[in-house]
Amino acid sequence: MALTLLAASFVVFGALYLAPGSPASFLLSGRSASPAAIAAINAQYHLDDPFAVRYLRWLGDVLRGDFGRSITYRTDVSALLTDRLPTTLLLVAMTLTVVMVIGLLLGRLAAVRGGVTDSAVLVGTTFAVGTPSFVAAVLLQGLFAVRLGWFPSSGDGDGIADMLWHLTLPAVALALYLVGMLARVTRSAMLDALAGEHVTVARSRGVPERQVIRRHVLRNALGTVLTTAGLIVSTLLVSTILVESAFSVGGVGQLLELATTTKDFPTVQAISLIIVALFMAVNLVVDLLLPLVDPRIALTSGRSSA
Structure with a gap:
């Protein structure tokens, strides 16, 4: 089960990055932005880091019970799940x-x-x-x-x-x-x-x-x-x-x-x-x-x- 869940976590994390678009485009809501603003967004959500670095960081946070921060709601994902589950x-x-x-x-x-x-x-x-x-x-x-x-x-x-x-x-x-x-x-x-x-x-x-x-x-x-x-x-x-x-x-x-x-x-x-x-x-x-x-x-x- 542990190995299966590990493999699933890799697929779950990687599959989204194959889809078109990015979180930065949603945050900008179609507005034009300067390269500095886009770079700030990418830095805040670590979008410019290599894939392996992002995955290992995310996996480590998940093992500690931290699912990250929601881009849409600007709050912790754990709090969203606690409210809706x-x-x-x-x-x-x-x-x-x-x-x-x-x-x-x-x-x-x-x-x-x-x-x-x-x-x-x-x-x-x-x-x-x-x-x-x-x-x-x-x-x-x-x-x-x-x-x-x-x-x-x-x-x-x-x-x-x-x-x-x-x-x-x-x-x-x-x-x-x-x-x-x-x-x-x-x-x-x-x-x-x-x-x-x-x-x-x-x-x-x-x-x-x-x-x-x-x-x-x-x-x-x-x-x-x-x-x-x-x-x-x-x-x-x-x-x-x-x-x-x-x-x-x-x-x-x-x-x-x-x-x-x-x-x-x-x-x-x-x-x-x-x-x-x-x-x-x-x-x-x-x-x-x-x-x-x-x-x-x-x-x-x-x-x-x-």
Whole structure:
């Protein structure tokens, strides 16, 4: 993980310098400036230093928890992230709750009941999976915020209750695609488990159907569901950028969109590196939880190493 994060930091830092334009052009706002003024800006942000020097200086500061100073906001990037990260984390938590509850419920109903219920879930999830988050954001905003006036159309509110109210539509917009994906994965995993011999044996012994589903079907499907849940969390970290911009939510996603537009290198680099680190952390947690959910994984690994 350390080596991967080091390589990612190099890519994150270097990729921005390949894009056209520079922070100096944004700071000048299209105005002409004397060579002395441009040189002062370059000196302030170390833009004239060799690439290797800039990267090593930035990496050393990051290891000390200093992400630099925002070119757009003229303040420390750490302070910007501290102000905006709670909003994004709350939005991700709300979305993840909706996805896990509804996705698991729909997948279970489709696998267990079959027939019309299964067909209805497949049709509904096909629609959900085929609807990108930014399209869902526009549709929900137009219907429930503008036309019906049930929810705010923008902002993130003040206080926890108001924030929950403001983030409801963004959470639904983010959850729509992911609910469809999780429901389909859950349905498929449970159908595979239902076809297993252990289920047939349990039923032949007179084990109640609810207990068969809970202990022998759903439990065996949890490994696949957990892996998908890790992918869902990783997807949310990226999808929030578009949805926060659509609803003008003052989170990290909107900050990244604005920082990219204005060539705010320190802010973009900090957020990108944090997203990479969170991706890695989520994958690590999933890998650690999988043997607890499905002991066969730990057993297989032990036999392979032996």
